Amino acid sequence: MSLYDKIMSIYPTLKLEDFSPMNKIIFLCDNSDEKGEFIKEWNHPTLAKPTPEQLA
Amino acid sequence: MSIIIDGTGSISGVSSTGLTTAQTVTQSAIATGVAGTGPTFSAYANAVTSVPNSSATVVQYQVKAWDTATCFNNTSGTVSLNGISVPAWSFAPNVAGYYQINAGIQSQVGALKTLEIYLNKNGGVYSYGNFTVGDPNGYCQSCVSNIIYFNGTSDSINISAWQASGSTVNVSSGQGQTWFSAALVRSA
Numbered sequence: 001m002s003l004y005d006k007i008m009s010i011y012p013t014l015k016l017e018d019f020s021p022m023n024k025i026i027f028l029c030d031n032s033d034e035k036g037e038f039i040k041e042w043n044h045p046t047l048a049k050p051t052p053e054q055l056a
Numbered sequence: 057m058s059i060i061i062d063g064t065g066s067i068s069g070v071s072s073t074g075l076t077t078a079q080t081v082t083q084s085a086i087a088t089g090v091a092g093t094g095p096t097f098s099a100y101a102n103a104v105t106s107v108p109n110s111s112a113t114v115v116q117y118q119v120k121a122w123d124t125a126t127c128f129n130n131t132s133g134t135v136s137l138n139g140i141s142v143p144a145w146s147f148a149p150n151v152a153g154y155y156q157i158n159a160g161i162q163s164q165v166g167a168l169k170t171l172e173i174y175l176n177k178n179g180g181v182y183s184y185g186n187f188t189v190g191d192p193n194g195y196c197q198s199c200v201s202n203i204i205y206f207n208g209t210s211d212s213i214n215i216s217a218w219q220a221s222g223s224t225v226n227v228s229s230g231q232g233q234t235w236f237s238a239a240l241v242r243s244a
Binding site for chain 2: 002003004005016019020021022027028029030031032033034037040
């Protein structure tokens with residue numbers, strides 16, 4: 001399951017545009033360094049950044 | 057050392073405003089670090105980069121066409137090149153100056169789906185490229201270019217792809233499809 005899918009399962013009300021790199025409300029990245037995806041920026045005004053336990 | 061002009065000889069190729077012919081200073085006489093002999097590289101992908109849905113993913117360029125000063129890291133790990141710690145799939149020139157940067161990516165992301173490309177400097181988005189929409193066969197080709205200053209001691213750049221097709225897609229391999237190049241155009 002991708003990081004996007006995990007976050008959407010926690011917060012189903014999020015929209016695709018919330019993940020756009022243009023506005024960086026939620027900015028997901030993968031440095032292709034074999035460490036996988038991570039949340040680079042979380043700027044949502046009302047929803048809290050998921051914890052590692054929620055994303056595990 | 058003294059230079060004596062005693063009126064018995066002649067000097068050609070020099071005017072009051074400076075050198076008059078390009079032949080007076082040859083490319084081979086230009087020192088390393090001056091535009092013309094500074095670092096340049098070109099690389100392309102010979103394997104795909106998997107890009108998860110809605111996650112900006114650094115594009116992998118495995119094959120170097122050239123890398124004159126060994127400044128491009130074509131591996132998935134951070135390495136030391138010329139004393140600079142260079143992140144995966146990144147270019148970090150060891151000569152300070154202004155570099156022309158070019159990159160392109162291709163993907164079959166899906167008809168009317170978007171493929172976006174970014175140029176990252178030191179881990180942050182520096183330049184947005186064009187956002188292309190898939191043709192009827194779903195293919196997109198996105199490119200980015202800019203002239204960027206590097207300090208020659210720590211600055212690095214890499215390329216990211218982003219898509220929101222709803223599932224993971226691959227950035228294509230191939231020298232004509234997914235490429236990344238840079239060259240010094242003016243020293244600092």
